[in-house]
Amino acid sequence: MLRRERRSVVATEAIGPYTLLRVERGTVDPGRPGQFFMLEAPGRLLPRPMSLALAPPGELAFLIDPIGPGTRALCTLAPGDEVGVLGPLGNGFDLDVERPLLVGGGIGVAPLPYLSERLGGPPAVLGFRTSWHAEAAELVPNAEVVLEPTYVTEAMPAGRDVLACGPEPMLEAVRRLAPTAQLAWEAPMACGYGACYGCVVEIDGELKRLCMEGPVLAAA
Amino acid sequence: MRLLNASGCLDALAAPEVARTLDAYVTKTVTPLPREGNAPVRIAETELGMLNAIGLANPGVDAFVGDHLPRLAELGMPLWVSVGGFSVEDYVHVAERVGSRDEVETLELNLSCPNVDEVPENVGEVVAAVRAVTGKPIYAKLSAAVPDLGATARAAEAAGADGLSLVNTVKGLALDERTLQPVLARGAGGLSGPALRPIAMAAVHTCFRETRLPIVGMGGVARGRHALELLAAGAGDVAIGTALFSDPAAARRIRGELEAELAALGIVSADNAVGLAHRSADSTLDQRSRLLLEKPLHMGANLPG
Numbered sequence: 001m002l003r004r005e006r007r008s009v010v011a012t013e014a015i016g017p018y019t020l021l022r023v024e025r026g027t028v029d030p031g032r033p034g035q036f037f038m039l040e041a042p043g044r045l046l047p048r049p050m051s052l053a054l055a056p057p058g059e060l061a062f063l064i065d066p067i068g069p070g071t072r073a074l075c076t077l078a079p080g081d082e083v084g085v086l087g088p089l090g091n092g093f094d095l096d097v098e099r100p101l102l103v104g105g106g107i108g109v110a111p112l113p114y115l116s117e118r119l120g121g122p123p124a125v126l127g128f129r130t131s132w133h134a135e136a137a138e139l140v141p142n143a144e145v146v147l148e149p150t151y152v153t154e155a156m157p158a159g160r161d162v163l164a165c166g167p168e169p170m171l172e173a174v175r176r177l178a179p180t181a182q183l184a185w186e187a188p189m190a191c192g193y194g195a196c197y198g199c200v201v202e203i204d205g206e207l208k209r210l211c212m213e214g215p216v217l218a219a220a
Numbered sequence: 221m222r223l224l225n226a227s228g229c230l231d232a233l234a235a236p237e238v239a240r241t242l243d244a245y246v247t248k249t250v251t252p253l254p255r256e257g258n259a260p261v262r263i264a265e266t267e268l269g270m271l272n273a274i275g276l277a278n279p280g281v282d283a284f285v286g287d288h289l290p291r292l293a294e295l296g297m298p299l300w301v302s303v304g305g306f307s308v309e310d311y312v313h314v315a316e317r318v319g320s321r322d323e324v325e326t327l328e329l330n331l332s333c334p335n336v337d338e339v340p341e342n343v344g345e346v347v348a349a350v351r352a353v354t355g356k357p358i359y360a361k362l363s364a365a366v367p368d369l370g371a372t373a374r375a376a377e378a379a380g381a382d383g384l385s386l387v388n389t390v391k392g393l394a395l396d397e398r399t400l401q402p403v404l405a406r407g408a409g410g411l412s413g414p415a416l417r418p419i420a421m422a423a424v425h426t427c428f429r430e431t432r433l434p435i436v437g438m439g440g441v442a443r444g445r446h447a448l449e450l451l452a453a454g455a456g457d458v459a460i461g462t463a464l465f466s467d468p469a470a471a472r473r474i475r476g477e478l479e480a481e482l483a484a485l486g487i488v489s490a491d492n493a494v495g496l497a498h499r500s501a502d503s504t505l506d507q508r509s510r511l512l513l514e515k516p517l518h519m520g521a522n523l524p525g
Binding site for chain 1: 228229230231234235237238248256257259260261262263264265266268269270272274277397413414462464465466467468469
């Protein structure tokens with residue numbers, strides 16, 4: 001059942017320019033890595049889609065980049081504040097992979113800590129703009145970090161089952177190198193459950209709703 | 221009073237449990253041919269609302285009737301089909317196809333989508349043409365962004381509409397924080413949410429006085445109080461749109477809040493609240509018919525013939 005739950009903020013942690021928002025889990029299912037939640041942004045009309053970064057016992061944790069009014073409002077939440085949480089939504093990563101390699105760029109690192117945990121800590125290649133942004137790499141074990149102007153595609157070993165999240169140009173580059181990769185995409189969403197038709201992306205030559213078909217899609 | 225969704229604000233096939241919280245489900249607009257809709261970015265949040273430029277994405281009437289309608293019928297609830305097009309013939313084509321289906325209770329004519337380039341010129345002409353091909357109830361969905369909404373509403377009434385859906389979104393624009401370029405790929409989009417509510421209130425208030433048609437009021441309804449105010453302005457039913465995006469349980473919550481609002485004001489039922497805003501202005505509601513008879517239909521009304 002689609003039900004927006006109210007949950008208390010347990011803690012917030014600054015990690016580089018990002019904020020790790022930890023809320024109490026209660027009965028909310030953390031879902032599969034790559035799935036997302038709609039988080040009510042204080043003072044804003046629409047919630048914001050956030051993939052789950054970590055599922056510590058009794059908690060849900062989201063890594064948030066304050067890039068607009070909604071994400072900035074989410075980063076100002078304090079312990080004890082309540083936040084509306086709807087999810088898990090969408091389709092996550094297929095965890096049935098033999099030789100996983102996690103690839104992340106910038107805030108695209110967000111779903112990888114939980115994914116890494118569920119896959120037993122596979123190798124990861126993470127790319128960031130600056131060493132400050134790269135502080136987020138501490139959330140992902142066994143990660144090789146590259147900074148611009150080096151791109152993750154230059155550090156990706158061949159012959160791995162790639163699971164990637166990052167900006168569109170990175171995902172396009174990863175797709176060319178690893179045609180069997182699983183890619184987690186991003187789009188503005190109003191609802192997260194197929195109602196608004198706002199989050200379409202081109203999939204198989206057609207515009208489809210990312211919240212229903214994704215956010216994790218096969219590269220090919 | 222029935223609680224509906226605003227067309228395009230819920231996919232009952234994706235979220236049937238949300239649809240079942242409503243008294244009737246209104247489909248996304250169906251056009252004769254499939255439409256992919258506009259390129260992304262399609263939505264943007266504003267200070268007091270949201271913009272959308274979806275562009276009437278829909279599977280087309282053939283796939284709708286053949287595939288979607290049977291599955292929607294399994295919901296076991298009244299179905300309203302939003303009918304769209306770019307010419308009188310388009311509306312007639314879709315209305316004939318869906319109007320002949322037992323699963324469909326009501327046709328809502330989308331005469332006011334702000335996100336396509338081609339718009340129907342003549343509300344009265346479209347309503348009359350659809351009236352000629354279906355016996356189903358026809359609701360005309362109108363925009364408040366017309367020079368004389370009362371005249372447009374009277375044209376719909378004279379052409380045989382059974383009701384009005386008020387209001388559709390109005391055009392708005394938002395610019396990106398950093399680039400100062402339009403956020404939406406299409407540029408402008410339809411504004412909904414809190415900013416639309418006073419506009420919807422005025423539209424419902426006007427059309428309640430200028431026609432005798434039942435009205436589905438919509439525009440920024442997020443609380444029971446908002447529903448109550450639309451009823452008081454003259455709506456008999458209320459639809460929820462943008463509020464469903466942030467809260468899939470909005471219908472249930474709003475219904476509960478409305479009950480409390482009615483009780484607090486000593487109003488026996490939602491139906492008893494309909495038109496209350498007109499009480500003091502005209503001393504009695506009977507003045508509605510008098511107002512109607514005294515007001516001549518003028519050229520702007522777009523009457524057929």
